Amino acid sequence: MAKSANQKLKLFYIVKMLEENTDEEHVLSTQEIIGKLAENGISSERKSIYNDIACLVDYGYDIIQKKGRVGGGYYLASREFELAELKLLVDAVQASRFMTVKKSRELIKKLEKMASRHQAVQLHRQVYVAGRVKTENERIYYNVDTIYRAIDENVRISFIYLEWDLEKELKPRKEGNRYQVSPWALIWEDENYYLAAFDGEAGRIKHYRVDKMGDVGLLKEAREGRGQFEKINPAEYTKQTFGMFGGDEETVVLHCERQLVGVVLDRFGKETGIKRTEDGGFTVRLRAVVSGQFFGWLAGLGRGVKIVSPLDIREKYKEWLRAILDKQE
Numbered sequence: 001m002a003k004s005a006n007q008k009l010k011l012f013y014i015v016k017m018l019e020e021n022t023d024e025e026h027v028l029s030t031q032e033i034i035g036k037l038a039e040n041g042i043s044s045e046r047k048s049i050y051n052d053i054a055c056l057v058d059y060g061y062d063i064i065q066k067k068g069r070v071g072g073g074y075y076l077a078s079r080e081f082e083l084a085e086l087k088l089l090v091d092a093v094q095a096s097r098f099m100t101v102k103k104s105r106e107l108i109k110k111l112e113k114m115a116s117r118h119q120a121v122q123l124h125r126q127v128y129v130a131g132r133v134k135t136e137n138e139r140i141y142y143n144v145d146t147i148y149r150a151i152d153e154n155v156r157i158s159f160i161y162l163e164w165d166l167e168k169e170l171k172p173r174k175e176g177n178r179y180q181v182s183p184w185a186l187i188w189e190d191e192n193y194y195l196a197a198f199d200g201e202a203g204r205i206k207h208y209r210v211d212k213m214g215d216v217g218l219l220k221e222a223r224e225g226r227g228q229f230e231k232i233n234p235a236e237y238t239k240q241t242f243g244m245f246g247g248d249e250e251t252v253v254l255h256c257e258r259q260l261v262g263v264v265l266d267r268f269g270k271e272t273g274i275k276r277t278e279d280g281g282f283t284v285r286l287r288a289v290v291s292g293q294f295f296g297w298l299a300g301l302g303r304g305v306k307i308v309s310p311l312d313i314r315e316k317y318k319e320w321l322r323a324i325l326d327k328q329e
Contacts, residue, residue: 006041013040014052018063018076023083023116027066027073076116083119086111090123098140098193098211140193143216147183147195156182156221157197160214172214181206182223196232198225205229250290252313257281257304267297283308295320 006013017036022028028036030049037044044052053074057063062078081089093099093107112120143159150157158178162170181197184205188194193210205228256264258280265272274282288294295317298305307314 007043010037010042010044011052011056013037013042014049015056015061018061018074019079020117022073022075023119024075024077026116026118027071027075029073032073079114081114083115083122086115086119086123100140103141139214139216140211143210143213144186144193146216146218147186147210150183150218150223151185153218154223156180156219156223157216158219159208159216161208162212162214170212170214178215179208180219181208182225184223184225184229186210196229198223198228200224205232248290249287250310250313251285252288252290252310253283253285253308254298255281255283255306255308256301260301260304263301290316292320 014033014037017028017033030046033049034044034046053063053065062076063074064077065074066072090108090111093104093111096104099107108123112123115123147157158180160176161173161179163173165171181195181199183195183197185196186193187196187207195208195210195213196205197208198204199206205225254264255277261274261282264274264284268284268286272284272286274284276282290313298307298317299321307317
């Protein structure tokens with residue numbers, strides 16, 4: 001009875017064995033296919049295998065026959081993802097800081113199943129990437145899903161915001177009191193997921209690290225802050241906001257030495273307007289959220305950059321630098 005039931009699944013078994021065992025360098029002969037089918041209680045003969053393969057090719061499977069008395073057979077030539085694409089995805093999963101080690105391994109295992117078992121070995125070797133700092137919040141995947149639901153349903157969310165203590169444990173901020181905000185977008189910046197949300201009490205857009213959010217839940221109240229968020233171009237916003245820290249958005253003019261042109265274009269985009277200066281450098285006018293992180297970025301450029309305007313921002317930068325020097329005394 002079991003044999004008869006399995007016989008109806010013959011084509012599925014053939015596809016499965018081709019997916020798992022074959023690629024351009026590894027084939028299954030007709031006799032090997034017959035043997036593997038027999039292990040699952042399915043009887044077959046050479047002629048029926050030829051017909052089955054032809055049927056699968058007609059359906060759309062890219063099955064190639066490699067000719068030869070020795071080493072000949074069938075292999076699945078193309079898949080949903082090529083091996084090079086899977087390697088890129090595995091690297092992205094492994095490098096993502098917002099994924100826990102456990103979840104990274106689970107996703108990589110699933111990606112391995114999309115290649116033959118021979119190719120999966122190459123993907124497995126990609127796992128060992130040294131020095132990656134990973135999040136420890138296992139709930140992040142469910143948090144992301146909840147946030148997207150809230151955006152789709154146009155409702156607010158509440159959550160507990162976490163921070164590290166000196167015992168290296170994540171503890172709730174504000175004594176565990178829940179935050180209530182209107183989510184508008186998830187932003188990928190500096191290898192982390194951030195939520196851009198409108199804080200009704202503060203009356204402005206704020207950012208929250210998604211891996212530091214705990215117990216995210218939907219509320220019934222409709223979202224606020226549509227007008228404020230519609231003024232933002234998300235692509236430009238991530239360039240202007242350093243480290244996703246808040247501050248006042250300003251138009252800042254910088255004078256930079258010539259060798260810094262790549263640094264500026266990498267940060268703000270190739271479309272950023274730059275103007276040559278007589279000393280061989282250039283000036284650039286840009287919109288930036290002025291914060292300690294912005295000043296830190298400038299300081300990292302050293303003597304090669306100067307704030308031309310506004311003058312009050314230049315004075316604030318000088319005060320920021322003096323305060324750092326004073327702290328070292």
